Amino acid sequence: xxxxxxxxxxxxxxxxxxxxxxxxxxxxxxxxxxxxxxxxxxxxxxxxxxxxxxxxxxxxxxxxxxxxxxxxxxxxxxxxxxxxxxxxxxxxxxxxxxxxxxxxxxxxxxxxxxxxxxxxxxxxxxxxxxxxxxxxxxxxxxxxxxxxxxxxxxxxxxxxxxxxxxxxxxxxxxxxxxxxxxxxxxxxxxxxxxxxxxxxxxxxxxxxxxxxxxxxxxxxxxxxxxxxxxxxxxxxxxxxxxxxxxxxxxxxxxxxxxxxxxxxxxx
Amino acid sequence: xxxxxxxxxxxxxxxxxxxxxxxxxxxxxxxxxxxxxxxxxxxxxxxxxxxxxxxxxxxxxxxxxxxxxxxxxxxxxxxxxxxxxxxxxxxxxxxxxxxxxxxxxxxxxxxxxxxxxxxxxxxxxxxxxxxxxxxxxxxxxxxxxxxxxxxxxxxxxxxxxxxxxxxxxxxxxxxxxxxxxxxxxxxxxxxxxxxxxxxxxxxxxxxxxxxxxxxxxxxxxxxxxxxxxxxxxxxxxxxxxxxxxxxxxxxxxxxxxxxxxxxxxxxxxxxxxxxxxxxxxxxxxxxxxxxxxxxxxxxxx
Numbered sequence: 001x002x003x004x005x006x007x008x009x010x011x012x013x014x015x016x017x018x019x020x021x022x023x024x025x026x027x028x029x030x031x032x033x034x035x036x037x038x039x040x041x042x043x044x045x046x047x048x049x050x051x052x053x054x055x056x057x058x059x060x061x062x063x064x065x066x067x068x069x070x071x072x073x074x075x076x077x078x079x080x081x082x083x084x085x086x087x088x089x090x091x092x093x094x095x096x097x098x099x100x101x102x103x104x105x106x107x108x109x110x111x112x113x114x115x116x117x118x119x120x121x122x123x124x125x126x127x128x129x130x131x132x133x134x135x136x137x138x139x140x141x142x143x144x145x146x147x148x149x150x151x152x153x154x155x156x157x158x159x160x161x162x163x164x165x166x167x168x169x170x171x172x173x174x175x176x177x178x179x180x181x182x183x184x185x186x187x188x189x190x191x192x193x194x195x196x197x198x199x200x201x202x203x204x205x206x207x208x209x210x211x212x213x214x215x216x217x218x219x220x221x222x223x224x225x226x227x228x229x230x231x232x233x234x235x236x237x238x239x240x241x242x243x244x245x246x247x248x249x250x251x252x253x254x255x256x257x258x259x260x261x262x263x264x265x266x267x
Numbered sequence: 268x269x270x271x272x273x274x275x276x277x278x279x280x281x282x283x284x285x286x287x288x289x290x291x292x293x294x295x296x297x298x299x300x301x302x303x304x305x306x307x308x309x310x311x312x313x314x315x316x317x318x319x320x321x322x323x324x325x326x327x328x329x330x331x332x333x334x335x336x337x338x339x340x341x342x343x344x345x346x347x348x349x350x351x352x353x354x355x356x357x358x359x360x361x362x363x364x365x366x367x368x369x370x371x372x373x374x375x376x377x378x379x380x381x382x383x384x385x386x387x388x389x390x391x392x393x394x395x396x397x398x399x400x401x402x403x404x405x406x407x408x409x410x411x412x413x414x415x416x417x418x419x420x421x422x423x424x425x426x427x428x429x430x431x432x433x434x435x436x437x438x439x440x441x442x443x444x445x446x447x448x449x450x451x452x453x454x455x456x457x458x459x460x461x462x463x464x465x466x467x468x469x470x471x472x473x474x475x476x477x478x479x480x481x482x483x484x485x486x487x488x489x490x491x492x493x494x495x496x497x498x499x500x501x502x503x504x505x506x507x508x509x510x511x512x513x514x515x516x517x518x519x520x521x522x523x524x525x526x527x528x529x530x531x532x533x534x535x536x537x538x539x540x541x542x543x544x545x546x547x548x549x550x551x552x553x554x555x556x557x558x559x560x561x562x563x564x565x566x567x568x
Contacts, residue, residue, distance in 0.1 A: 050454055085456035097451040099444045110444045111455045113437060134437070177456050 001071065002063060003028040003213045004049070004089075004181055009058035009077070011041070011048050011237075018044040020237040022058070026181070026230070028065075031207060031214045033224045036234035037257070042217045043094055045234070046183050049215075050091050054078035064088040064180050090179035092170040094186045094217070100159035104150055104169060107158050108141040111176035141176055147206075148172040164195055171202075175210060182206075184216035188223055196220055200227055225249065233257070275408045280531040281524075286415040286484070288523020289422035293477035294500035295507070295515035296429065297349075297470030303446040303510040304466050306365060310372040311352055313497015314379035315471050319345040319478035320394070320488045321387055327395045334397070342475045349471025350464045358460070383490035394486035401483065418480045425473060426516055433512065438465050446510065499544045506551050508561025517559060522547065 004026040011019040019041040026032045034042050047053045049060055060077040064087050076084050090111075099107050145151045148168040153161060158169060167187060174182055187203065188196045200223050207214055218224050224231065225245040233241040233248060235257045241248055248254055294316055301309045322344050326337030356375045360368050400414040433439035441462045445452045453459055481496070482488060503522045507514025526543045529536060551559065 052450070052454070081453040082456045082458055085454060091454060093451070097448055099447040099451070101447050102440070102443055106440055106443075110440050110452075110457065113441060113455075113457055173455065 001028050002026065002061070004063075004215065005059075005061040006045075006049070007059040007061065009045075009048060009060060010056045011044055011053055012056040017237050019048065019055075019234075022048075022234075022239060024232055024239075024242075026213060026215055028063075028071075028180075028213055029211075030229040031203075031216070031227055032230040032232065033228040034215065034217045034232050034234065035219070035221075035224055039236075040234040041237040042234055043185060044237075046091060046185055046217065048077070049084075049183065050089060051076065051079050051081040051084040062087060062089065062181070085177050085179075088178065088180035089183065090174035090177045090181075091183035092167070092174050092185055092187060094189065096163075096166045096170060098158040098166055098169060098173070100157070102158055103155050104145065104158055104161065105138075105141060105154040107169060108144055108173050108176045109137055111173045112137040112140060141172075144172045144175050147209075148202075163190060167191075167199075168202075171206070175206070179212065181213045181215060184214065184218075186217050186219060188218060188220045196223055199223070203227065276531065279409050279411070280527050282409075282411060282415050284524035284527035285520070286418040286523070287527055288520035289419040290477050290481055290484075290519075291496070291500050291503045291523050292516040292519030293422050293425065293473045293480075294496060295503040295519045296426070296512055297474050298501050298504040299507070299509055299512055299515040300442075300466050300470045302504070303512075304442060304449075304463060305357070305368070307357065307368050307372060308501065309467075309470075310369070310497075311356075311375040311379060312470070312474060313493035313495075313500070314376050314383075315345060315349050315352070315493070316474040316478045316481075316497060317383060317488075317490065317493030318348055318379060319471075319475035320482050320492060321383060322475075323479055323482060324392055324394055324488045328392070334395075338479055341479060342472050345475035345478075346468040346472045349467040349474075353463060353467040358463075380490055380494070387490065389490055391487045391489040394482040394488050396486060397483050401486075412484070414480070414483045418484070421476065421480060425476060426512075429469065429473070429512065432469070438462065442466060495541060499541075502544045502548045506548060506558055508558030511558070511560045511562075514558055514560035 002025050004024070006022050006024050009019060009022040010017065022045055024032070024034075034045060036042055044053070048055050055077050058077065059075050061073050062076045062084075063071045063073045065071045074087065076087065076089075099110065102110070142151060142154065145154055148171060150161075150165060150169055150172065153165065158166065161169060171182075171184070171187070184203070188199050191199060203214065203216075204227060206212060228245055231241075231243065231245060231248045232239055233251075233254050240257055241251045241254045243251070294312070297312045297315075298309060301307055301312070319341055322341040323337055326332045326340055327334060332340070352375055356371045357368055360371055397414070400417065401412050403410040403412050405411075431439075433442060441452070441457050442465070444455070444457060445459060445462050449459070452462075499522060500519065503518035504515045505518070506521060507516065507518030509515075522544050525547055526540060529543050530540055555561070
């Protein structure tokens with residue numbers, strides 16, 4: 001069953017077509033990857049899915065499962081980012097975008113806002129409902145930080161963490177919104193081979209434990225080929241190939257546009 | 268006894284400075300909060316302060332409501348006005364260049380000033396007297412208006428509440444997050460519109476309390492009464508480091524104290540009273556371009 005589908009999505013900025021006729025179909029529970037050379041339009045595609053941009057034309061269809069286990073298809077193109085996050089799509093960023101002045105715990109707490117409901121007044125007056133809500137949110141966030149190995153750092157300022165841990169914190173923050181679909185924008189960027197291996201394991205575990213569907217942009221081919229069920233290849237905004245890792249590695253168009261041009265991309 | 272006299276005069280002036288400074292601080296917070304979140308100088312803030320004074324004047328002198336009812340209504344109406352101005356004049360321009368927002372803010376300021384002149388006439392109205400607040404009491408040779416003590420107490424109580432809201436509540440955390448990174452905040456599911464409305468409502472509410480206390484001390488209401496205090500409080504926010512709430516309080520106090528003490532020590536310079544703020548602004552910005560508690564701006568690449 002499809003969780004996220006885009007139908008003929010075009011994103012045009014003035015005369016530049018950043019994404020041209022994007023058709024992806026991500027099934028529930030799979031791990032899909034979006035690859036392509038720099039400037040191929042990968043992050044733009046993410047921005048369209050998360051509501052940062054309204055596509056010039058085309059549809060983005062998301063089918064979240066509600067509490068009763070019923071999935072219903074919603075056209076999310078052009079919806080507000082906070083609405084889309086509320087429906088169950090969370091993301092991380094290529095260039096880390098944490099709330100640098102807030103503590104590690106607060107960075108995660110803030111993302112639970114959607115899921116705790118009590119009024120401003122009851123928060124100020126410390127009413128039981130607000131206190132319980134806040135305690136639950138805090139417990140949940142501490143659990144997530146524990147999972148990401150950041151619990152000992154929870155009172156540090158986010159900006160004081162080393163790079164790799166900031167990436168982990170971004171994932172924890174995304175998970176705090178209770179996503180069904182998690183978009184990872186180059187999660188392994190700037191990591192050494194060992195860190196990349198650890199990340200690969202982590203992504204796999206998170207996917208199972210949190211019942212996630214994952215769509216990620218990544219340049220580390222080892223990682224992509226190892227864990228993806230499905231790969232989409234973009235070049236100059238166009239989808240030049242899609243298929244499983246095996247098919248992609250043997251696709252002549254991909255080799256020409258991407259792998260063949262830059263041998264170094266393998267490491 | 269000359270020294271004794273000087274000391275008591277000095278203490279008296281300190282109290283005056285503290286109360287004026289606290290008033291500036293209450294109003295300056297509104298500028299700094301809005302700037303922190305929208306990077307906008309809300310030029311209408313001084314006029315929101317003026318409108319609050321009129322709300323209170325009408326409540327007591329025209330509709331003869333009890334003072335406590337009037338005060339509550341005034342605060343609520345002013346919060347609504349602040350949030351309403353954001354809704355109508357700033358929200359439609361959210362994606363527009365910052366200059367457009369700024370011009371819109373100046374427009375709202377003129378609109379409120381002229382609307383008030385048209386509706387309430389340009390003639391100063393006498394704000395009802397509160398003898399309990401203004402009849403001086405004598406403490407150890409000092410003659411003090413109770414209002415001068417009440418102002419700092421109310422102001423510091425409200426600032427404590429505000430810091431609690433900012434640091435310990437959901438809305439406050441969202442405000443801090445939005446001020447760090449507006450776009451990411453949206454993607455984390457924060458309802459930006461609510462956060463911004465709350466910011467305007469809180470800032471305007473504090474300005475309303477400021478206006479009530481101001482009018483008890485200086486009991487006259489007129490359409491342009493918000494211009495000079497508004498400008499000075501903006502300066503106070505800049506001196507303290509705009510975007511920083513504690514900075515705004517600090518800036519307000521510095522301004523209040525220097526203004527009062529200058530007049531006390533150099534009575535011949537009384538005419539330059541309003542210039543003090545600008546002189547301090549220039550001196551501080553020469554040495555601390557980001558204000559006293561302001562953070563260095565790092566250009567994002």
